[in-house]
Amino acid sequence: MKIFTLSKTLAIIFTAMIITACSITKAPEIVKTYEAKDFEKPLSSFLIIGAGKHTNNNSLFEHRLRDKLKAQGFQAYGALSSFDKGVKLNRETAIALAKKLGVDGILVTSLVAMKSELKDTEIRSEYTVKRDPTRNFSDYFRIEYTEIETKIETDIVTTVILATDLYVVGREDRVLGMESTSFKKMDIETVISEVTAKVISELKREGVL
Secondary structure (H helix, E strand, O other), rough: OOOOOOOOOOOEEEEEEEOOOOOOOHHHHHHHHEEOOOOOOOOOOOEEOOOOOOOOHHHHHHHHHHHHHHHHOOOEEEEEHHHHOOOOOOOOHHHHHHHHHOEEEEEEEEEEEEEEEEEEEEEEOOEEEEOOOOOOHHHOOEEEEEEOOEEEEEEEEEEEEEEEEEEEOOOOOEEEEEEEEEEOOOOOOHHHHHHHHHHHHHHHHHOOO
């Protein structure tokens, strides 16, 4: 008597990704953390400063927020693209640039906190039994299966909290503070795109724009 035969392949693939190309869809949250009592609104022009550790991310943030503000009719400038060659960002150079450009306000965004965690996604293909309708009774107990494949993809998702503070040119103190939380994202471009949109919505809601 012939016995059962089983043909299967089990493949487990681990792919680690720190910051890649897609995100888990949960909208970011933004809250106002501070507002000066004597803050006069609205403002019409802004210098945008990304104050994080990574220059490329700072530049991307500045460009995205600048473009979104300009698309709605406001004057906006990114600090990194507006400085003369060789000038480094600090308090003095930022104030000098803001005065040179003639803007009303300075928007500064920096990282508050970041938490990363692993996310496993299992992708499993089902098997089917091969049945030959013409087989003899002696072959009845010979069963063949298609291949079984299981893939486990491991990604790193990150929750990012950013602080965005608004200063008015000509006074030292902060006039408005906001914090945005982006939940379990897998790429920095998504974080920046969502946060800049939320910042503008909050500025409108607060009467700054």
